[in-house]
Amino acid sequence: MSTLDFEIALSERPTPAAERDRILADPGWGRHFTDHMVLIQYTEGKGWHDARLQPYGPIPMDPASQVLHYSQELFEGLKAYRQADGTIATFRPFSNAARMNRSAARMAMPSIPEQLFVDALELLVRTDQDWVPSTEGYSLYLRPFMFATTRALGVNQPADEYLFVVIASPSGNYYARGIRPVSVWLSQDYTRAAPGGTGEAKTGGNYAASFAGQAQAVENGCDQVVWLDAVERRWVEEVGSMNLVFVYGSGAEARLLTPALTGTMLPGITRDSMLKLAPDLGVPVEEGRISVDQWESGCASGEISEVFGCGTAAVISPVGHVKGPDREFTIGDGEPGEISMRLREELIGIQYGTRPDPYGWVHKIV
Numbered sequence: 001m002s003t004l005d006f007e008i009a010l011s012e013r014p015t016p017a018a019e020r021d022r023i024l025a026d027p028g029w030g031r032h033f034t035d036h037m038v039l040i041q042y043t044e045g046k047g048w049h050d051a052r053l054q055p056y057g058p059i060p061m062d063p064a065s066q067v068l069h070y071s072q073e074l075f076e077g078l079k080a081y082r083q084a085d086g087t088i089a090t091f092r093p094f095s096n097a098a099r100m101n102r103s104a105a106r107m108a109m110p111s112i113p114e115q116l117f118v119d120a121l122e123l124l125v126r127t128d129q130d131w132v133p134s135t136e137g138y139s140l141y142l143r144p145f146m147f148a149t150t151r152a153l154g155v156n157q158p159a160d161e162y163l164f165v166v167i168a169s170p171s172g173n174y175y176a177r178g179i180r181p182v183s184v185w186l187s188q189d190y191t192r193a194a195p196g197g198t199g200e201a202k203t204g205g206n207y208a209a210s211f212a213g214q215a216q217a218v219e220n221g222c223d224q225v226v227w228l229d230a231v232e233r234r235w236v237e238e239v240g241s242m243n244l245v246f247v248y249g250s251g252a253e254a255r256l257l258t259p260a261l262t263g264t265m266l267p268g269i270t271r272d273s274m275l276k277l278a279p280d281l282g283v284p285v286e287e288g289r290i291s292v293d294q295w296e297s298g299c300a301s302g303e304i305s306e307v308f309g310c311g312t313a314a315v316i317s318p319v320g321h322v323k324g325p326d327r328e329f330t331i332g333d334g335e336p337g338e339i340s341m342r343l344r345e346e347l348i349g350i351q352y353g354t355r356p357d358p359y360g361w362v363h364k365i366v
């Protein structure tokens with residue numbers, strides 16, 4: 001049962017099949033979009049209304065829209081996967097809905113009924129199902145987002161009108177040329193999130209604030225930036241836009257440590273899935289904290305054998321090399337580790353329906 005009726009306006013000029021196939025053969029990431037989008041309006045006092053599916057295209061906006069001035073915005077990210085049997089499923093969409101609502105609370109934005117959020121995703125995926133690639137490792141990335149549309153420059157209160165939108169973008173295999181560990185830069189000059197701030201919310205402003213740090217990582221010859229805590233600048237928090245996981249020991253002795261969610265980290269659904277799956281594979285997990293010094297000495301002694309970032313886009317991204325203003329070291333032999341790869345295959349197998357789904361995470365759409 002839908003929580004709102006969607007008005008449907010199908011595109012009169014959908015992408016021709018041949019053109020779509022050409023795009024799906026090499027979609028890249030976030031460059032191409034499907035033929036439709038879903039929009040739902042919110043007005044204080046009235047709630048969510050005017051739900052509709054319409055052709056993908058520009059959204060007219062008043063230049064005084066609050067989001068353009070005060071950044072009241074948030075987003076989510078998840079994927080639709082073509083299953084081994086040809087059907088299409090998403091992964092834990094209700095977890096994304098719940099997280100969007102936690103982000104909304106922090107950004108003084110309205111919450112959206114979880115079922116309405118999932119209905120919107122399902123409608124878009126069903127309508128644009130031919131855009132879900134069948135190539136191994138490919139998927140349709142779904143991007144729900146919400147922003148303040150109130151036309152007002154007053155700064156003393158949140159907006160009273162919002163727009164929730166879902167768009168979809170076919171995405172290729174993150175590691176088209178095989179898995180290559182990333183090198184990371186320990187940011188000293190910039191931090192991503194401070195206690196009491198918005199680090200826990202998936203809001204665009206966190207990204208705007210991170211680009212300078214990412215640029216510095218690249219200037220220093222690294223792929224991604226590692227964020228340290230804002231207070232002491234020694235506790236490791238995240239890498240780029242992924243959560244971090246450390247593997248101690250190896251083989252049957254391996255165990256995982258991931259920074260505990262202190263309020264400055266984004267609670268990743270991939271991270272949460274890892275925490276549940278690893279023990280089933282005989283790898284105990286612990287949420288705790290690790291400093292840069294402990295990271296370096298752990299690698300020097302061999303106690304830390306692997307490190308990886310995890311998130312929806314890359315699933316698991318091994319970290320091979322670490323660099324900072326006053327240190328540089330390699331993790332293990334700098335190659336993807338055995339535990340990281342095992343966890344990665346397990347999770348991908350569940351997402352694509354080639355492995356059993358013990359936690360009911362797979363959400364069938366068509």
Ligand SMILES: *Cc1c(COP(=O)(O)O)cnc(C)c1O
Nearest residue numbers: 241242243266268269270311312
């Ligand atoms: C989205 C995001 C993640 C990963 O979350 P997933 O739900 O696993 O995709 C991690 N860190 C940041 C900063 C993010 O924005």
